[in-house]
């Protein structure tokens with residue numbers, strides 16, 4: 001209800017003011033675990049994940065928002081972590097590729113990628129998988145054309161696209177091997 005007293009929609013990522021050049025403690029919730037790291041305001045979420053938390057499954061490709069290799073989920077929505085500052089990622093739940101499996105049980109999208117050999121060098125694969133998880137959850141995996149459109153922010157230099165589309169469709173709709 002949009003009447004008086006209704007809560008405003010909470011932004012996924014909030015702005016955060018830190019004096020230039022200073023480090024600040026940032027509390028990050030990643031894969032269900034809380035971490036506190038000291039970072040300068042300019043440090044991206046991608047670098048905080050890889051270099052401070054040693055979660056190197058998230059890859060750095062272009063480092064400027066073009067390739068999708070750094071895709072992670074923030075409160076279930078996909079973002080490019082190279083375009084997100086670590087200080088902006090407080091009070092949200094970050095999920096990386098390391099957080100998808102449940103013990104020995106891979107996520108269905110991970111299983112589908114293996115089943116369809118949807119990776120070659122694998123550099124883009126973590127980002128592709130994170131994006132695929134969100135793509136399916138968004139309801140954007142209804143057809144191959146729709147999958148291509150909604151996965152188009154993730155580039156694969158090995159051109160494993162056919163197999164990636166097949167894997168996403170498989171995970172979304174059941175076996176199509």
Ligand code: FES
Nearest residue numbers: 061062063068082
């Ligand atoms: S590394 Fe973030 S989009 Fe390429």
Ligand code: FES
Nearest residue numbers: 120122156157158
């Ligand atoms: S599998 Fe090599 S970049 Fe995609």
